[in-house]
Amino acid sequence: MFKKVLIIEDDAMLRSSIVQTLELEDLEPIPTNGFTQARRSIRHNFRGVILSDIKMPDHDGFDVLRFAQTKDEELPVILLTGHSDVPTAKRAIKEGAYDYLEKPCAPDTMIEALHRALKQRTLIMENREVRDELEQTNSDQTEGTLSERLEMHERRIIEEALSDADGKVAIAAEALGIPRNTLYDRMGKFNIVAKAFRKPTGN
Amino acid sequence: MFKKVLIIEDDAMLRSSIVQTLELEDLEPIPTNGFTQARRSIRHNFRGVILSDIKMPDHDGFDVLRFAQTKDEELPVILLTGHSDVPTAKRAIKEGAYDYLEKPCAPDTMIEALHRALKQRTLIMENREVRDELEQTNSDQTEGTLSERLEMHERRIIEEALSDADGKVAIAAEALGIPRNTLYDRMGKFNIVAKAFRKPTGN
């Protein structure tokens, strides 16, 4: 599970207090004093969540939220808000903020919210990874001649076997259940050289 | 996104109030009056989350939580708790509850928490689906003779082509770039009959 929490808070005291709270919970706070400083950390595939004050000198929490959404639509942003700003925070949620915390808030409450956000972020990133993987393995071949597709597959099988056998043709041939000579025949057809598959680790 | 919310609440008034709140938000409440009644709805792959009172005549929220976890480790459970029971709720969170709400709670707050839980549940289920799919397509063949693996693949290609061609061998053959007769040869080898691929829609 992810642990990074990008903290955007101009009040130095509060900021370090939050950092301490998170560190006690084995999270990884990344403290910043405002939007400008935080900006470069906010990027697609950020492996964590954002915890931002809503009211700051230069920019407000909405700036953070909007910027985060341009970088990654599914990057959870939790806003810290004073009691009088709760309606603002609710509006922020409608615009995609993940949650808000009313200042001052109990450490427990903050940790609970962060855990939920981090869990969601982890799930989102896992989802993306698995989907990418699926797309790759699925992009096998959907067009082309039967023989072209079969040759593509045969090449892959042979290369995989050679790779597993550390480039040793004899071993690969046995694994594939064919005589060495036959494998050489096939390799010749596909312009595969065994050397390319030797020494998978180091050199 | 999922919308089901299994409500476990013995107080009929509060229960119907919650139902109304959820319906206004286009969610799908499933009201029950206690653990016994809810039990049969709690199952693996439930497409929603659980919202349960923590203090009830027959069983308490922990019973619900534990039972849910035996059915599905990743089924979010939100607990409704009186003010005096907040410490209990925090303990429940450590045991895997997703969140808790202090009674009486503002409809907005409840909806926000439910949305987060439903979003997480949706992500979890998507994750499972994609992983299953990946496992299937990945279980191609990692062992066996070269010819065995190639034949398996050839069979799949042919069946896919026939399926696309509505079981018409001539069309499938053209798509595969081979003469019709050759495809018949191959089909004979694999015991594939074209009829099996006809009429994919209706009859």
Added chain:
DNA sequence: AAAATTTGTCCGAAATTTCGGGAATTTTTA
């Protein structure tokens, strides 16, 4: 109902693949 098209099967020649044997060369092992 007749005509036209498609299906499914068989045949046989040409092309390709398989595979054992052999042998020169390189790499690894002892």
Added chain:
DNA sequence: TAAAAATTCCCGAAATTTCGGACAAATTTT
């Protein structure tokens, strides 16, 4: 360094695959 093993290539016979032609049966179109 000597021996053992593996690589890479060539050959040729046996087996398999490809593919066009032909044709009866089944289906669809007209």
